[in-house]
Amino acid sequence: MPGPVRVTLAPMTGAHADAVLAIYRAGIDEGNATFETAPPTWPEFDGTRLPEHRFVALDEQGTVLGWVAASPVSDRCAYAGVVEHSVYVHPGARGRGVASALLNALIESTEAAGVWTVQSGVFPENTASIALHERAGFRVVGTRERIGRHHGRWRDVVLLERRSPLVD
16 A cells, blocks of 8 residues: 655635545445435535635645535534534545545644534444544544435444534
C-alpha cells in the first residue's frame, strides 16, 4: 500500500463541484457510505453544507483527492454549536492520510467557530471510517438499529461524536 500522500487543503468551492460529486458518487456506489442512492446536484449540495466548514484535499497537480463538509443538525438555537459532517476520499487515495487531514481541518474550523459537537452517522460495516473517527477523538455514542432502508434492507448506523475540549 502506498504511504501518506502530500496534500494541500483548500476551502471547497464551486470549482471543485464535479470532482466532489464524483467522489461522493464513488462512495454511494460502494454501498457502505450513505443511505443516498445518487449524489445531489451542486446547488443542492452547496445549499445544505456550511461554507466555512467544507474543505477539499488536493494533490500536487490540483486533483481533488477527498472532501469534508458539515451541515447544521437543526435550526433551533439550542443546537447552534452542533454539526453533522461527511468525509469522503477517492478510492485511489484511501489509506494515505487524506481523510485524517480533512477531518483535522474540519475540527480546527469548527472549534474556531465555537462549534462544541461534531457528529456523524456511519454504517457499522464501514470499519475504516469508525477507526478514523476514533483516532480523531470521536466516541461511539451508540447504534441506531434499523434506522433506515438501503437498497431494500434495513441498515444500522453507528452514531459518533466529538465534543470540543476548547468550546465551553
